[in-house]
Amino acid sequence: MEIKKRLLVVDDEENIRELLKLEFTDLDYEVIVMESAFNALNYLKDHQIDLVILDIKMPGMDGIEALEKIISTQRGMPVVIHSAYSHYKENYLTWSAAAYVVKSGELEELINTVETLIREQG
Amino acid sequence: MRGVTKQMIYQEIIFKNLDNILQFWMLIDAQEQIVHWSKSAAHQLGYSTEEITNQPFTTLLPKGNAENLFFLKRLKEGSHSGSIVNQKARFQQKNGVLIDVELSTQILHQDHQEYLLLSFDNITEVEELQKLVNLKMKEIHQQVHAYQSKDCGDAIQDVLDAVLVSITAGQGLRFNRAFLLLVDEKSQTLEGIQAIGPESREKAWEIYQELRDAPKTLTEMIHYCHSQQIVHDNKVNQLVKKISLPLTEREHFLIHVLQDQKYQLINHEFSLFNTPSVRKIRELFQSDEFILVPMVWHGYSTGLILADNQIMGTPITNLHIQGLTRFTDTATNAIESMKLLVGLENSLHQVKRANIEIRENQTQIVQQEKLAAKGQLVTQMAHEVRGPLSIIGGFARRIFKQLKPEENFFDPLKRIVDTVHTLECVLNDILDDKQQKVIHQPYCDSVKLIHQVMGLLEEEIHQREISVNLNMQGDLPKVKIQEHHLFEIINNLIKNAIEAIDQKGLLSISVKRREQNVDFLIQDDGPGLTVTTMEKMFSPFFTTKEEGTGLGLVVVKKIIDEQGGSLDVTSFVGKGSTFKFSFPTI
Incomplete structure (x- = not known):
């Protein structure tokens, strides 16, 4: 039996966490959700994860700071920024992310991006 | 001895x-x-x-x-x-x-x-004129202080009238006619300004009789002369206005006397009596004896007073001359002071006007800053809305994917999914997010969109008791515009129409094919648009609504222009407005 790929969804909005968990579970991923960047970083210390979906505007540590920390500790970890704001794209600190997807009711773009990145990992 | x-x-x-x-x-x-x-x-x-x-x-x-x-x-x-x-x-x-x-x-x-x-x-005339000038000065002074924008040119006119009346109808001077010529600084000419005097001996006698029986003060005299049309409309006035001489024409005796700054009696004894320039003036005024008194103000020649007794034919005596020269000094002072004051007053008005303009500009800047803040707020709001909208859309699509068309909730869910999609496109437009990888069809079904918008506004139309006259031609071809763009146009225009009607009115919508175009007509019977509103309605953040963003029509116009459509607005105050726009068919 193939081991499921493990996704970590970091978003302070419960509904988004729930939606993405449902969608990606349907697509046969194992989905772990975290409501804060701080918890996510802790989790990453001793758990194996294949890809992170990361919100930017969150209370406490925001996604940009979290991204920097993830990249520095988990070299090669694909992180997909998933934000309602498109203008952070202009911020070079987000450029180290593997992809930047603007939140939408249509999840096709996010799903396609994630699948592509997972496939590239092999 | x-x-x-x-x-x-x-x-x-x-x-x-x-x-x-x-x-x-x-x-x-x-x-x-x-x-x-x-x-x-x-x-x-x-x-x-x-x-x-x-x-x-x-x-x-x-x-x-x-x-x-x-x-x-x-x-x-x-x-x-x-x-x-x-x-x-x-x-x-x-x-x-x-x-x-x-x-x-x-x-x-x-x-x-x-x-x-x-x-x-x-010194009756001198005194009276001085009193009049004092009064006028006080009036102007008050106007300046009261920030009124009344024309002070009247004050000068009153003083000119007073000067001429004093020379002819006063207690001491009693010339038959008086003519006033002033130097125009701008054109550097001596200009005939105004004159006073009866047209004929009969008229003169009549006036003389009347004044002898009931002597008048200067102010009364001015009124009297106005009532007799002696001051402004008569022949002598027309005569004097024919005089316009450049100051450089020194050989002309009028200019000569003006610049010489000494009075001159012109009669047979005058050495230049038969020179062309004197003869011309004699002919013009039909007078062989007249006195010229230059008006000198602080050393400058400012004008000439010309007076004669042509009507009665009595000679001009030393008494006449002495009285007139003395009076001229006062008259000159009066006229020049008034000119100065009026000039000053005008400058003050210009300053005031400039001040008002600056204040208006300041208000405008503040307004623009407010609008910029409003714009930022709109952007912020749009972002805030996008998150929750993605949740609604996401879950709706999850359910929708699992439903079969024959199931009960298939249709309502499809409406939610479609509307969320449209709204997301609207948000992208507001935020100018072209990067969104959403594939849009370059054409759309106008009938479907009208129904979609009407569905959204159904509740409000019902509440406001608005009747709707929907007139859509069957088998309309698709139009060349993306769905969310057309949605934005129709939604804005219908919402505006509803708000214009407010309560109980008629909203007419018609969609018709015209050659290679589809014409959309959205009509209300509301209060109509004023000319000012018509001029400004496509300016960003201009709104007549209490809670409007002032962006609706701007977006409509922008989309129509960008997508190759045309827009036409007609409106009559009290009758309502019609917005007509067209897009080409595919």
Whole structure:
């Protein structure tokens, strides 16, 4: 039996966490959700994860700071920024992310991006 | 002996010419009776010499003043070494008219008797003009202080009228006609400005009679002249306006007198009487004797006063000349002061206007800052909305994917999914997010969109009790515009129409094919748009609504322009507005 790929969804909005968990579970991923960047970083210390979906505007540590920390500790970890704001794209600190997807009711773009990145990992 | 004789001759010369030296003089004895006086003085006050000789001096003072008895006593008390110079006082003419005089006195002694030599000048016109100018000055002063924007040009006109009336109809000067010419600084010309005088001898006689029976003050005279159309519309006025001479034309006698700054009597004795320029003026005014008095203000030549007795044909005497030259000084001062003040007043108005403009600009800047803040807020809001919208859309699609078309909730869920999609596109437009990888069809079904919008607004239309007249042609071809763009246009225009109607009205929507286009017509019977609103309605953040963003019509116009459509607005206040737009068919 193939081991499921493990996704970590970091978003302070419960509904988004729930939606993405449902969608990606349907697509046969194992989905772990975290409501804060701080918890996510802790989790990453001793758990194996294949890809992170990361919100930017969150209370406490925001996604940009979290991204920097993830990249520095988990070299090669694909992180997909998933934000309602498109203008952070202009911020070079987000450029180290593997992809930047603007939140939408249509999840096709996010799903396609994630699948592509997972496939590239092999 | 020879010396004494000579002295006597000299004294004789002076005594014989006393009338020319002093003109208006009288000798008063210790009993305050007028014992002797000059013809011109008696004439000035309306008496004959015989009438007044040995009459008490108080006869000349205004009647009924208890102080009259002490007038001369006080005068003597106030004198220095027996003389007083240029004291202002008031006399009363025989006909009862009061005149202002400036008098000088000298106490004389002869055979132990004390006499008083009193000479005077009639300064009624000077005084009256000065009073009028003071009044006008006060008016302008008040206007300046009250921040009124009334035209002060009237004040100058009033003073010009007063000057001309004083010369012709006053108590002392009494010329038949007077003409005023002023230097125009801008064009460097001498311009005929205004004139006064009766048109004919008959008219003159008529006026003379009327004034003799009921003497008038200066202000009354001005009104009288206006009522008789003597001031502005008459022939002499038209005559003087024909004069316009460049200041460089020095050979012209008018310019010559102006620049020479000395008065000039023009008659047969004048050396240049037959030169062309004099002849021309004589012909123009049909006058062979007239006096020219230059107006000099602080050394500058500012104009000319020309006066004559052409109507009655009486000669111009030294008395006339002396009176007019003295009066001209006051008139010049009055006119130039008024001009200065009015100029000042105008400058002040310009400053005030500039101030108002600055204030308006400031308000505009503040307004723009507010609008910029509003714009930021709109952007912020759009972002805030996007998150929750993605949740609604996400879950709706999850359920929708699992439903089959025949199931109950298939249709409502499809509506939610479609509308969320449209709204996301609207958000992207507002936020100018072109990066979104959403594939749009470059055409859409207009009927479907109208229904979609009407579905969203159904509740509101119902609440406001608005009747809808929906007129859509069947089998309409698709139009060349992306769905969310057309949604945005229709949604905005219908919402505007509903808000214009407010309560109980008719909303008409029609969609028709016209050749290779589809015409959309959205019509309301609301209050209509004013011209100002029509001009501004496509400016960003202009709104007539309490809670509008002022962006709706801007977006509509932008989309229509960008997508190759056309927009036409007609509106009548009180009847309503019609927005018509078209897009080409595929």
